[in-house]
Amino acid sequence: MSEKKQRKPPTKKVPMREQEPVKRRKNFNEVALGYSEKEALAEAEKCMQCRNPKCVSGCPVEVPIREFIELIRERDYMAAAAKIKETNSLPAICGRVCPQETQCEHTCIYGTRNEPIAIGRLERFVADYAREHEEPLPPVTPKNGKRVAIVGSGPAGLTCAGDLVKMGYDVTILEAFHKPGGVLMYGIPEFRLPKAIVEAEVEFLRKMGVTISYDYVIGKTRTIHQLMKEDRYDAVFIGTGAGAPVFMKIPGENLVTVFSANEFLTRVNLMKAYKFPEYDTPVRIGDRVAVVGGGNVAMDAARTALRLGASEVHIVYRRSKDEMPARHEELVHAEEEGIRFDYLVNPVEVLGDDKGKAVGMACIRMELGEPDESGRKRPVPVPDSRFVMDVDMVVMAIGTASNPIVPTSTPGLELTKWGYIVADEQTGITSIPGVFAGGDIVTGSATVISAMGAGKRAARGIHEYLSAKAA
């Protein structure tokens, strides 16, 4: 032992209570249970209140992290919530689904020697506290008489709407579905993000003055040009997400028990097929299920299939564990629940019977070669490695593409070669004056918080644009 002063061993985050894996794999209740007041205080105490904190720079919407943690320490949770809401309209959601490990917690200074401060868990604690204790509305801003239409009520649209209403704009969200939230409602499952929480966050925005019209498909019910010219909105924000499923283009993909993750999750989450027949929308579930893909969507689909009664669920991914894009926590949760992982495997055909039901999935093995454009090692097929997996249901969770309804109905809107909307990174402005865009429809499938960041920057962009126009 050296003579040097003994340094304290690295500390860990205060653990968050969770439902036991054996129990939760059979129900749709939330997996993570959140901090108690005592746990939140203990975690907040560790924050060093850095003079030059690094956590904020890791946050796409610049939540005043040091300040809200300080307010927790003062036990003023309501003020802490208000502090977060200055820049983030959806903290109860972000606290649950943001990949903090690559964002604020990744840059946290305390985290250089220890596990970082559990910023996400603290955010969740504060937001839940405020919601459960009749959080007051922020002061109303006088209306400035200008009207903005927001297309889509996903995180991008909701954030843009919230920020604009705070600046005094008259804001109307036009949503294709009968419920708000986008992926938060139809994609991410109840056990990870309870729908009542999404609805409460949206309700808060509504109370602040945001109007929402449902069953309203832009490009069908009304076009972007009509919104601008006939309905006389001063500006339009497009936040329609990357809603189009991608299939592998292999034989057997149209079999009856092959689903896109979008279809499978929408049936279960938005239409509540897990409560069939109380709810009318059904969902089919196999006994042995393969989910193809390695992102959050694949984890969600696999864990949902398990909860609906599949006896064995496999995640089939063509690269290795290190390349998996899913959040670390989701991966761990899936493993704990007994999801099996087949790495370096790629499907080549789904085999079916005469009723159109899947009876197997032919795959080949892969190995990692040279890195590709994304910097990840490219998977290459192993010769003569074909084998058949014994499955009777397949979910394709290999990504999404740009939904063509808005792009094809909006002449003059500049698109990338993949069909996404070209928008300025800082202001969100598109090739059409007064029309802004952000979120997955610009970047392709990304994260809740990056969509929120884009919505926030676009709100600022719209404000600057309309102020300059008025001057």
Add this chain to the structure above:
Amino acid sequence: MYEIKAKRVLNPSTKMLVLTAPDVTRVCRPGQFVMVRANETGERIPLTIADCDRKKGEITIVFQEVGKSTKLLGSLEVGQSVQDVVGPLGKPTEAEKKYGTVVVIGGGCGTAICYPVAKAFKEAGNYLITINGARTADLLIFRKEMEAISDEMYETTDDGTCGVHGFVTTVLGDLIQKGKKIDLVFAVGPVPMMKFVSKTTEPKKIPTVVSLNSLMVDATGMCGACRVTVGGQMRFTCVDGPDFDGHQVDYNELMGRLNAYRDQEVISDTRWSKEHGGSK
């Protein structure tokens, strides 16, 4: 909420509702459909817009009561509302165009569905032949409406209780055999009927358009539930259709996909019948 302004029982299992949906009527065109969700626990089902009154802001839907969702819709009365009506969705039929002689074929409740399309063909100056088929005389619908717009009209019943004894393809085959010059055939109805219509027109390569009724969830191209194989390619009925080249559709696959939830439909239907006094 979308109020029911009128209701008509077309035959014992087929009903017609007129709904207030002004946003839909502003832009809808023949061949398009709406997604309807009857109530908070309901499923979203696609129904073709059978008529549209722009001035009143009302659309007409016609449906056969085949399962829980359609029975639930059929149980609603004037003055009540349906929870959601979304649309107009899908691409309009290219009916506002002159082809020459057009044969419009409706099977079962398909007759009501193809009515606005037939009307548009007629208004565009086409010579309109309609063939209206059903199992039995009582089930023939929209007879007066069709008669009013047709240059020639045929009716067929499987049991011979009205019109030609046989199928719609019996009449179509006859017309073709007699050497009638047909420029386009448009068919809506049960999958086997569309399949056989397409088979009948194939040898003479008569352009044939069918309007497909795939299962749908969102109907905005988001989920792929409605996918069909057309000409060897994967297409989405809700955004690429519902109209496709009848000679290119893989009907067997379509049938399989339409039957995907048969077991669950029986569960829902039985439950509904129990709660509603066992009435059919």
